[in-house]
Amino acid sequence: MIAEYGQDGIVSTSCDVYSFGILMMETFTRIRPGDERFTGELSIRRWVSDSFPDEILKVVDANLVQLEDERIDAKMQCLLSIIELALSCTLVTPDARISMEDSLSTLQKIRLQFVNSRR
Template identity: 75%
Template sequence: MVYKGILKDGIIFAAKVFNVQLEGAFKSFDTECEILRNLRHRNLTKVITSCSNLDFKALVLEYMPNGTLDKWLYSHNLFLNLLQRLDIMIDVASAMDYLHNGYSTPVVHCDLQPSNVLLDQEMVAHVSDFGIAKMLGAGEAFVQTRTIATIGYIAPEYGQDGVVSTGCDVYSFGILMMETFTRTRPSDEIFTGDLSIQRWISDSFPGEIHKVVDSNLVQPGDEQIDAKMHCLFSIVELALNCTIVRPDARISMKDALSTLKKMRLQLVSSWH
């Protein structure tokens, strides 16, 4: 459970309280403390402090007033335009690139999804929830695990064999991108049998992506429709490169980030 609190000096914070009755709660708390204590990045949730005794475990985190990306995608009274969604993806990719390459040992988040992307006052995205994250040892390309992540966002090799590598996060990031720009959950009821969100989008690429992207992003008569469709084409192409079945064939998080930054530059310059 996450609670909102206010200190005497008016600072608002979020308190994430772990259910110590749940199996794995202690491990989840310890993992999150261990990882977040050592990491510093503008797109990661900032830990203020932690509280721990035998029957109570909590993390005190910076409060994010705009809630989750999930809330912004699916609330009927909220809307994110194309540039806002692209900026959020760049923020998330920056955080993931830092986790994979900016720290002494690579960290794999393992549970990237819209409910774990939090938005601050300025709509800057912060990746949260490191409860099942894994640290790769020196020289390790992957580790084995029995921890199950969220169905729909899991890379095939993780779901089937418990193999965790930075490529798992790349896959989840690809699904996150697909969901963000189609406004369709990977668990949506339209996906049955062999049809997954990845297959649905892949089948529409390149000629019919207008059928799958969120129709609110490109309205008929929009003067910038060509530039927006070109950007969405590039986004879908990148998402497909993130979700290739073979982990070693997927793009790296570093390359995904630089690709997104180029897309943003192209989109913004086409408007002037």
């Protein structure tokens, strides 16, 4: 799935959405899609998806959230929402993927919820 972008010589916004989702996964896990652990059927998307939501701490960067953190609930909700968005961007069927406009709107809502949780 890493080669999705431009697959079959066709470039589309759904390919951009897919790449954006993979980039979010890479950012929040600090693991590259081409990491040696991803062999055979295991990809970064499957690895993240298999851990979502109950075992998400096994895949997200440990520097982002630690169990003794203040506001762990708000941080976890934010991370879960971002990972859920990333998974929506990387659905196998391009037509089933969220649009970039909806991705932006969702990110803005996640940010607003996180900021409001600090008050």
